[in-house]
Amino acid sequence: MTATDFTSIPVLDLAKAHSDKGAFLAELQHALIHIGFFYVKGHGITSDFLDNLTKQTIGYFDLPLEEKLKTDKINSPTFLGYSIQGNEITKDKKDNREQFDFANELPATWTEGRHIHERLTGPNLWPEEDVLPGFRQSVLLFHSQAQELAETLTRLVAEALGLEPNALLDHYVLPGQQHRAKLIKYPAVDQLDPLDGTQGVGPHRDTASLLTILYQANDLPGLQVQNHAGSWIDAPAIPNAFVVNIGTGLEYLVQNVAVATTHRVLNPPPGRGPRYSIPFFFGGRLDQKLIPIDIPQSVLDQRPKAVVTDSGHQFHQLYASDPGLYAVLNRISSHRDVGIKFYPRLAKDHNISH
Ligand SMILES: O=C(O)CCC(=O)C(=O)O
Numbered sequence: 001m002t003a004t005d006f007t008s009i010p011v012l013d014l015a016k017a018h019s020d021k022g023a024f025l026a027e028l029q030h031a032l033i034h035i036g037f038f039y040v041k042g043h044g045i046t047s048d049f050l051d052n053l054t055k056q057t058i059g060y061f062d063l064p065l066e067e068k069l070k071t072d073k074i075n076s077p078t079f080l081g082y083s084i085q086g087n088e089i090t091k092d093k094k095d096n097r098e099q100f101d102f103a104n105e106l107p108a109t110w111t112e113g114r115h116i117h118e119r120l121t122g123p124n125l126w127p128e129e130d131v132l133p134g135f136r137q138s139v140l141l142f143h144s145q146a147q148e149l150a151e152t153l154t155r156l157v158a159e160a161l162g163l164e165p166n167a168l169l170d171h172y173v174l175p176g177q178q179h180r181a182k183l184i185k186y187p188a189v190d191q192l193d194p195l196d197g198t199q200g201v202g203p204h205r206d207t208a209s210l211l212t213i214l215y216q217a218n219d220l221p222g223l224q225v226q227n228h229a230g231s232w233i234d235a236p237a238i239p240n241a242f243v244v245n246i247g248t249g250l251e252y253l254v255q256n257v258a259v260a261t262t263h264r265v266l267n268p269p270p271g272r273g274p275r276y277s278i279p280f281f282f283g284g285r286l287d288q289k290l291i292p293i294d295i296p297q298s299v300l301d302q303r304p305k306a307v308v309t310d311s312g313h314q315f316h317q318l319y320a321s322d323p324g325l326y327a328v329l330n331r332i333s334s335h336r337d338v339g340i341k342f343y344p345r346l347a348k349d350h351n352i353s354h
């Protein structure tokens with residue numbers, strides 16, 4: 001076994017970043033370079049808050065379909081809101097998951113003639129408060145807490161790679177920009193058509209973001225991480241811990257010394273009921289060409305040599321030269337109905353059809 005063939009995901013305790021920072025940064029550096037995934041505990045977000053968030057998440061998916069369709073993403077050029085199961089595609093296969101995309105609340109400001117990526121910023125679509133009391137507040141509070149954690153981690157990531165704490169945030173994140181997140185429900189396989197298979201979400205790397213902070217909202221298996229030799233490793237839920245992974249944005253910006261590791265979700269086994277999860281994607285700025293940052297040679301020398309991946313991820317050059325256009329095309333190809341409705345010319349130019 002080589003050093004890159006990890007068989008489990010390390011658990012980092014954020015409290016240690018205060019009590020023994022050197023040791024914490026060494027563990028973080030190892031996770032960034034050799035794994036691309038880690039758990040974080042000791043983050044200060046309370047279990048009562050997270051339990052309530054889980055209840056609200058289940059409450060949303062348990063609403064009658066007609067209520068959920070009032071928040072249908074097809075009404076959002078920002079790609080926020082509800083998508084029914086089977087409406088999202090990864091690696092040309094339908095994903096067996098239902099989801100509600102949300103973000104920090106911002107108005108739509110795009111007008112004709114502005115860069116198209118500005119159209120990705122806009123308001124959420126909420127169910128009426130009396131239909132699901134407390135839902136909006138709980139979801140938005142999760143968003144702000146996850147964002148704060150992502151900012152803290154991004155500073156520590158910079159330090160772990162030998163940079164100034166604010167080097168990544170100052171260069172690549174705009175204060176007040178929109179960061180996306182979602183509530184997800186994965187039905188168990190006995191709740192699916194046998195022809196649908198077991199792909200909750202297919203093998204992928206998180207694109208155009210820096211970090212993902214994932215809360216596994218109930219204790220069901222399904223999330224798997226592909227180690228760098230190509231084997232699938234389970235990432236089970238750990239109570240009150242978040243799973244953190246690196247997006248292709250951070251990977252590119254740090255010259256591939258932190259790795260955006262491939263992962264997937266399998267639908268839960270029969271009889272286990274649905275799995276719920278809540279990822280928050282800490283995004284980079286979309287308004288300028290991306291130039292990777294200088295990293296000390298001693299850190300660069302540790303870069304993994306080869307990483308096996310089943311992800312069908314492409315578009316690298318466009319991401320660097322025009323991250324905004326890249327982000328729009330990425331949305332359009334994941335949610336083709338919304339993309340074709342609001343971005344018909346772009347969809348046509350890039351051969352994206354139903
Ligand atoms: O649901 C999960 O556990 C992971 C979801 C995921 O990887 C994604 O939406 O990018």
Ligand SMILES: [Fe+2]
Nearest residue numbers: 204205206263
């Ligand atoms: Fe992902």
